[in-house]
Amino acid sequence: MPVFIEVKNLTVDFDGLKALKNVNLKINEGEVVGILGKSGSGKTILMHVLRGTESFENISGEVIYHLARCEKCGYIERPSRVGQKCPVCGETLESFKADFIKLSLYDPVRKDITKRIAIMLQRTFALYGDERVLVNVINSLNEIGYKGDDAMKKAVELLEEVNLSHRMMHVARELSGGEKQRVVLARQLVRNPLLLLADEPTGTLDPMTAKLVHEAIIKAVKNYDMSMVLTSHWPEVIEKLADKAILLENGEVVQEGNPLEVSAVFMQSASMVRQDRNVLVGEPIIRVRNLSKRYISVDRGVVRAVDNISFEVKEGEIFGLVGVSGAGKTTTSKILMGILPPTSGEVEVRIGDEWVDMTKLGVDNKGRATKYMGFLHQEYGLYTHSSVIDNLTESISLDLPFELGVRKAVITLKAAGFEEDKAKSILPKMTDEMSEGERHRIALAQVLIKEPRIVIMDEPTGTMDPITKVAVTNSILKAREEIGETFVIVSHDMDFVNEICDRVALMRDGKIVDIGQPKNVLSQLTEEEKIKAAEEI
Incomplete structure (x- = not known):
């Protein structure tokens, strides 16, 4: 390829200190x-x-730009375009040099x-x-x-x-x-x-x-x-x-x-630490400190649904909250979403570079964060008598012209695991025409099209058959890969979280008993917990 820029003997002096010395490039x-x-x-x-x-x-030396330029209208192009027609006025582009030091x-x-x-x-x-x-x-x-x-x-x-x-x-x-x-x-x-x-x-x-x-x-x-x-x-x-x-x-x-x-x-x-090429997640995006939620029950007295737990979730991470029913994981997820207020403790969500306190009400506090958080319930609600495109645009009042709404819908369906041709073909179809796995991915797309930073999923596999579970697993992984979303997965499906999560927190009686790699943490399940979890799936 032709030379585009020549730097010759470039020297820049600031009060006797040479910032650049005879640079050639x-x-x-x-x-x-x-x-x-x-x-x-x-x-x-x-x-x-x-x-x-x-x-x-x-400053001294030369910084020469080699260009193709139209003498008539002044249009400039890269040097390989010399001899071609000017796209503006039709004249021939000619070779031209410009020295930033002289001009x-x-x-x-x-x-x-x-x-x-x-x-x-x-x-x-x-x-x-x-x-x-x-x-x-x-x-x-x-x-x-x-x-x-x-x-x-x-x-x-x-x-x-x-x-x-x-x-x-x-x-x-x-x-x-x-x-x-x-x-x-x-x-x-x-x-x-x-x-x-x-x-x-x-x-x-x-x-x-x-x-x-x-x-x-x-x-x-x-x-x-x-x-x-x-x-x-x-x-x-x-x-x-x-x-x-x-x-x-x-x-x-x-x-x-x-x-x-x-x-x-x-x-x-240079003495420095090399970046870890295997790091796939970013800095913390959720911080939980000493979080507790207590209820008063006539039969049981004080119930510690969540009992002084602390953890962090990193941006781009798929983080699991696991345990049998009653462990406290769903209550924790609702507090993260701002649906339930905690009894005590701290919950913060990072929006951009700023931390938002989820325990404080108002549009500048919790409300600022919740609009960037999506919650996908186990019993997700699609409009069964509406088309896929209506579910993804009109039902959430997406403020875009229809043509761009369609494009946005296709992009989001791709992020949720559909191939582009398939995404385009299902837009006019009713959601009740879709398979269970497709409906789940459409429901995920309905959350993703709102452009959340964090997606919390409550028992996403539910009672699904193995084939549908694979489709759901792939849709979550695809969304993380395509658009870098952060997922918090609440589940008692131990095989599912072992396959999909980067880290998991095992909850038992409202407490977190361990956090780490899924295989290591899940090995601490008791036989009774394994049997109960299997029965709940």
Whole structure:
């Protein structure tokens, strides 16, 4: 591929301190270049120079963009398009060079180039915090001339591009850090960018969330045929995403080449902990501390339904509350959902980066969290004389035009385990025409289409036959894989939780007796509990 950007002898001086020293770098069209280095090595300064939207008082060298440009209307394209027709006016695109060091910050050509450069910065989200995700993207589209239905359709497409269509109706400030980064990416893709500058975009995210952001970035780079420059202090990120890498130390390039080789050199010079490649879940999203629920019974006196329990559930985790009937697991789940108030203790749910106290009433407390939580009862209630599409849209007052509601329904049914063709074919059918396993997946989709962050499922397998159980198991796993939902599974079906859960808490007489890997925890069931649990299935 042709050279897209040439950096020659680039030096940036701040009050006698050289942030960059004679940096030389070539970036080819469509190439992903990774920049490794410790904090203060010059990575971010290099990214800002490449971005070209700010001036530096003491800067020298060359930063040359090789482009195809239309002399008549000024339209610019990647260099491989030289000789092709301009999509705007039909003239021939000609070879063109622009040096950001020589061009004025206010030069029209420089401005045209910077408009085609997308940037993602670490924790700098620049979103309309009180607006919905969809509106955030629509606002960016409005700025470049999209209006009305065209803007909405394009915004939905962009959110699909970054795997965030399941959060389009959420308020931006209540997203997690990784989700905010993907909204930022969607807003940047509005530019139809030639270059993406990603400066530590996942530096403060947990591994699971970072993985989702990385997948969205790479998908966008391929779909938009972009070049990308990515900085990180984590070698795994560069190894996975970059075609080639450079290592910066004190503003100088000390190594360039294969990402694995550059990473190895960096590891020798940096004392750090490598990320665990096997981590699949994020930071805690539910925190329970010293939770109790007591009832007064005429026959039994004080009943301790939940007795001073504490646990955490991590984002993206499938967490099981297990035990025989009367153990306290269903009461615990209802307290988590805000259906029952606790007698004492703490229950907190993380919305975005903020913790919400579920024991306090009001729209700014419990009400803020419950709208992002879904509860699927064992006896779920579909509208049996309504079509699948009506169950998924009109029945929950989904505020989208019908065409987009259909698209949203299909996306959600896929997340619940249906193949796309099957999802489309069942939309006009009545739910009573579906099998039990299909109805359960539709019920799960009815919860997921409301875009919850947390889904609590009460005895999801009930009295199902083995084939239907497999379908339900796959639908939960698919939803976790597709949209990263967190599940709390309440069940006495020990085989089911052993197969599906990452961790389980075993409850007995209102207390948690153990938390850990399903196999280890379930081994502590007594023979009496095993027999009782089997009878209850």
